[in-house]
Structures are given as structure tokens and as C-alpha cells.
Amino acid sequence: MPMAFLNGEPATADDLRALALGNYGHFTSMQVRGGAVQGLDLHLRRLRAATRELFGTELDTVDVQRQAHAALQRAGLSDASLRLTVFSRQFDYRDAGRDVATDLLVSLSPAATQAKPALRVKSYDFVRPLPHIKHVGTFQLFHYRRRALADGFDDALFVGPDGAMVEGSIWNLGLWDGERVVWPDGPALRGVCEQLLQAGLEASGVPQQVRRVALGEAGDFPAAFACNASGIQPVTAIDGVALDADTALMARLQVALDRQPWQPLA
Template sequence: MMLTCNGQPAQVEDLLPALVNYGHFTSLQVRGGAVQGLDLHLARLSQATRELFGSELDTAQVRGWMAQALQRAGLADASLRVTVFSRHFDFRDPLARVAVDVLVAVSAPVSLSAPRRVRSVTWQRELPQIKHVGTFGLFAQRRAAMADGFDDALFVDTQGHVSEGTTWNVAVHDGHQLIWPRAAALRGTAEALLRAHWNGPQVCRPLPAGALHGVQAAFACNASGLWALQSIDGRALAGSLALAEQGRAVLAGVPWQPLS
């Protein structure tokens, strides 16, 4: 992995403020120097910077730093994580106006596609609309699910509605249409692209956890791929593999935006 901070090789002193655990990020896949939904990733970073720091992010500069980091790593295909934090943030005075810093991590490309068995659990992230760096609960819930023989966890909010997975969005099919659960969650870039390009009936509506018993197929998605949900709470979903293939075909037709 290679790290840069504000376009320069990251030094130890650059990284120490990240231990405060206040910031946000986006993760994306690069192929041939291009990204699907690049504008969505940059918009996510911009909006979260306003919410967490009360300032504007120069997304053109961030895009340039991303391209520069790839070039320095000598890669055209890669995984990128772009984290926005501030070396000057003081938790004792969180309203103070501070300049933000941008950390770009470059690593090997990944593509997730293996089917998974998930269980539902009542849990919700803090500030679910922001892809913030507070990921402890996500991974603790995944670990607990795996300890009980599942592959991952599907979250249900306190009102009993399905929201999202640990690090992914979910869509289910009831035999008539694709359903995107409407609940407080991080709305991902892959979800946005699929909803914009899906060829068939779809709807975004509240999905009570009890309605999962009528689901015939489901898939999970994030910027690293799309995979079938083989079962939910031990109930096999026979149509998930075909639905996931349909989803991947949709994403295959989405254009890639060059970083530079």
C-alpha cells in the first residue's frame, strides 16, 4: 500500500492526527485509470466535508491527487481509499474552523462476487448518511455474525425496517420488482448507478424485516463489486445468483470516468 497526504508521500506526523478518529472517506475501484461513478464519490466527499468540518472541499484538487497517487504507485488498476480529516482538528474545540487534509491510499484492485449467507440484526451506525471513519461497530457486527456461522450481517433499524449491510447496500426481489429498502443508511455509489441504469421494475420503499420471508432473491453491492445473498437468516434464496448476474450486467454497461 502507498499513502499520500495532500499530494505528498505521507509522513508519520501526517498520520498521527488520524488517531482522533474524526473524518470521512470513500473507497473506489480504478480500472485503466478510470472510475465508475467518480462524480458520485467526489460529491460524497464534498457533502461530508461540509457536515463534519463546515468547509468546502476542492474536489478538482482531490481528483488530481488521486491520479497522482496512482501514477506514483505505477498502477492503472487499483483500489483507492480517499480519507478527509484534519491535522488541526481539536476534539476539545470541535467548532473551530480548520483546514482539511486528504489522505489517499493505493492498494491492489479487488472485485467481490462470492455469494454470502447473512443474518439480520437490529443495529444502526452513527450518522448513517456519512461514510465516516467510525467503523468499529460494523466490523464487530460482522465478526459476531461469522462467529455464529454466517458470512456477514444485515442491519435492521429500531423501527424494524431493513437498512443496509455492514459495508454494503442491499436490494431484494419479490418476484415482481426490485426493492431498495428505504431507511436511514449510507446510500452507496454502486446502488446509485444500479438504480439509474436498472432495466426493469424497481421501487424504493420501507422494507419491514418480516417481509424478508417473502423475498425470492437478493444481492449486496458496493464499489468493490456485487454478490448474491445466498440466504438470509438461514432461509435459502434460490433466485439470488441469477439476480446478481443481472446486476453485474447492468454495472458492466456503466461508463468509466477517467481520473485525469
């Protein structure tokens, strides 16, 4: 591990080179447990919409599930981190307007551990291009994350031109005001874990609000958290503002996430 399969067959160096050099495509990442995924329908909906927008073609999501399940079987795994990347070896930037058939790269790596450390994050003025698409253009995300580490923090938090918090480098931000979870509104990728948490919190009767949240409001919240495909973790600082590592809140969030069903890949 990691392992990669392209269109159902083990990926070659040439296959991976085509993706690396073209750098045009999109993906989704998920955790597999016992051959099942939480929010599988949301992941497939994301892939289908992005394929239509980037390539002008329809994605066969039944085949996507089949290939993902087959890759796990060939690797002898039931638990794993799974990434599905849609790109096209036929794509030519010199004729970028041409609709092309797509390829599917299934990548497997070890399953994420449930225990995740707290994050201290530093803010940067940045909004991802095409933020609604989980595209392979991740240069800026990792660049700002590297800058945050160099500045003594754990990760980067992005702030829009209006001064509002929008998202983290590879995660969504949730804020706790003592009574409700507040989700920052703005140009960001709406993650699957975020959507699962929202559904679970609603079912649990926990109040929620989606609104613009200025960076200057960070001190108004006693606690915050980050969420993505690998799970949930507390955010204990935003720039110079210290926040609580609220264990009761984290347990409540985990219960809400655990309410969401696991959907089999098969």
C-alpha cells in the same frame, strides 16, 4: 502495496497517527480501471457534502482528482482499489466547533476481483450514527461483522428500531421479488454502487421500488444481493431464511452496472 499519500506526498507514520488518534473524518472507496472510475462524480459529491458538514469548509474536488491521479502515477498503477479520506490534523476535540482546513489521504491497494462469493447474513438491531455520512467511525460495523462470523454467518445485516432492514455492514441490500428490485428504505448510507445500479436498471427497463421492508418479509423474496464499491454478490440467507443464488438476476445486475460510464481521474 498498500500505499498512502497525504496531500500529494508519501504519508509518514506521524501523518497516519494523527488520523488514527483523532478518529474524525470521512472517506469514499472506489475501484479504478485504466485510470478511470464509475460514478466518480457521485464519489466527489459525497466527499464535498461530508466535508462541509463535518468541517465547515469547502473541498476542492478538482485538487482531489489531481492528487488521486498523481498517486496512481507515482505508484505505477492504472488498476487499483482507491480510498480517499478527508480529515484534519488541525482538528482539536477541545475546540471542536472551530472550522479547520482539511487534509486528503489517498490510499491504494490491489484491485478487487470481480468474482465475489455468496453471503449468508445475520441480522442485528443497529443503525449507524450519522448514517448518511461515510465516516471513519467503523467500530460497530466491524464488531457486528465479527459477531456474525462467530455465529456461523458471513456478514451482518442491520435492522432499525421499527424492525425494518436498512443496510449491511459495508454494503447496501437489494431484494428481488420476481418482477422488480426492491431497495429497503431507512437510515442508511446510500452507496455509489447502489446509485449506479439504480440508474442502469432504469435504463434497462427493470422495475424498481424503494420502500420500508420488514425483516419478517425476507421470506417473501426469492433472491437478494449486496452491492458496494467492490461489486455485487448474491445473498443466499437472511437469518434462517434461505434465498436462491439467482445467476440470471446477478447477470442482469452486472449488465446494468456495466452500462454506467467510466470517468477518467485525470
